[in-house]
Amino acid sequence: MTSPMPLNFDLTGHNTLGLRASTHYARRIEDASELPELFAQAERDGLPVRLLGGGSNVILGEHYEGITALMATRGKSLSEGADGAVLLEAQAGETWHDLVTWTVAQGLWGLENLALIPGTVGAAPIQNIGAYGVELCDRFHSLDAYDRTTGSVVTLGAADCRFAYRHSVFKEQPGRYVVTTVRLQLKRNGEPELSYRELSGLGSVDHPARVMDAVIALRTSKLPDWRVLGNAGSFFHNPIVSATVGRAFGVANPTAPAYAQADGTIKLSAGWLIEQAGLKGYRSGPVGVSERHALVLVNYGGATRTDLMALAEHVVETVQQRFAIALKREPELL
Ligand SMILES: Cc1cc2nc3c(=O)[nH]c(=O)nc-3n(C[C@H](O)[C@H](O)[C@H](O)COP(=O)(O)OP(=O)(O)OC[C@H]3O[C@@H](n4cnc5c(N)ncnc54)[C@H](O)[C@@H]3O)c2cc1C
Structure with missing residues (x-):
């Protein structure tokens, strides 16, 4: 029907x-x-x-x-495997956070660090959602998608999806695939992932709910609630620069956060750059940079895409002039 x-x-x-x-x-x-x-x-x-x-x-x-x-497709199921491994299968229209709480309530480890990310299950692989030390690709098993170029349903594994930081094959070939089902690998006897600085104080953790609750508390304290103040979470990617650029930046800005990556590049904090450029709380008509988190652009009411893009351009130009670092937008112009 x-x-x-x-x-x-x-x-x-x-x-x-x-x-x-x-x-x-x-x-x-x-x-x-x-x-x-x-x-x-x-x-x-x-x-x-x-x-x-x-x-x-x-x-x-x-x-x-x-x-x-x-x-708006619905449905989710679990299949128990050997040694406490559990395969989760969920339909694309399921709400991501509800799926996280559903698995955590059953004592399953794997998704607790990804709590409270808005949106649907089917969109989670598109930008390989990530938060608090975990990315979707760390728990990924496979997905089914409708391929518009062939009119057939395909099953894609992690390698096919070409996951990277906020990236996947779906960004390389926009519009080609409709993700219909996502499968994730969870564990009954898992280990907490507490490498993220703000979670490291949790100590010994025997249930994923403790991690999830801590993540929810952190996110709620930092990010404005989009139901109250419209926003799309982080508006810019954290810039990844070469080792040479990163070193020069570090010398000029010794207090700036900088994270060495496995491939030798350096990840900088977009929020820090925007805040240091003096834009936290900046407002332009119906839109502005959040007073709580400089990485979040907000709609105070009645804004259109034109208003928001003018603000985004102002932020990019100001950061470029102050630090010679280029910011890239995260949400997609659709
Ligand atoms: C307050 C807030 C906090 C956030 N925090 C995080 C965070 O911590 N980490 C993070 O990674 N992201 C975060 N995000 C971004 C966002 O929540 C995720 O990217 C999420 O996965 C988007 O899901 P959605 O269903 O809303 O997708 P939409 O915004 O509706 O769509 C996003 C893209 O996916 C495509 N798409 C949607 N469904 C499908 C499908 N079934 N098959 C193929 N393509 C599809 C759309 O066409 C579009 O290109 C945050 C957003 C907000 C508002």
């Missing part, structure tokens, strides 16, 4: 930035088997199709002359 397609559907409540946005048609996908028919119909009608999950990593334009497919 296909769901009806509302005309000129309002998407303001479908993006966590709360930007004013609408789409010519919207279509809720409640079963992955609807996808071939959706794309065939779109081709017949000459309309483009884009996918939207929770809208927490996108910057929507004011109007989209096409079909916005809202991923």
Whole structure:
């Protein structure tokens, strides 16, 4: 069964930035088997199709002359393996944080550091979500996706997905795949991942809920709630620079956080750069840099993509002038 397609559907409540946005048609996908028919119909009608999950990593334009497919497929299951290994399978439209709490409530280790990240399961591999020392790829088993170029369903392993920091094959070939099912490898007898500085004080931890609660407390204290003040979480990637640039930067800015990477490059803190450039709390009309976290751009109400992009440009230029470091945007212009 296909769901009806509302005309000129309002998407303001479908993006966590709360930007004013609408789409010519919207279509809720409640079963992955609807996808071939959706794309065939779109081709017949000459309309483009884009996918939207929770809208927490996108910057929507004011109007989209096409079909916005809202991923709403549901379902999750666990299969017990040998030595306490547990395979989790979840459908793309499941809410990520609800999946995390569901697994943690069953004493399963693996996803606790990734609590409270907004959005859907199907979008989690797109930018290889990460937080507090864990990335999705660390727990990844495989996924199923509808390949629009061949019209067939494919199963992709970690190597096929080409995961890297906030990156995957889905960013290299945008629009090609619709992720329908994600499988993750969890453990009954896991170890806490406490390498992140702010978790290291937890001491001996015997249940993943303790880590999850600590992550939730940290995130709640740092990030503005997008339900109250529209935002898309971190607006810029932490810049990764060459060892030479990183060393020169460190000499000029001895108090700046800098993290050596395995390949010799150095990761800098985008939030620190923005704050030191004097922009924390900066406001321009309906948008601004959060007063609580310099890496978060916020919508005080009624903003459009144009307002937000003008602010983002100002931040990039100011940081470039002050530190000669280029910031790259994280949320996608959709
Ligand atoms: C307050 C806040 C905090 C955040 N914290 C973090 C964090 O700590 N770490 C982190 O990594 N991210 C973080 N994010 C970013 C965001 O939550 C994640 O990137 C999340 O995975 C996006 O999911 P979504 O369903 O909202 O995707 P959307 O924003 O709806 O879509 C993102 C992209 O994925 C595509 N897409 C969506 N569903 C599918 C699908 N089924 N198949 C193929 N493509 C699809 C869309 O077309 C779009 O290109 C944060 C965001 C907010 C608002």
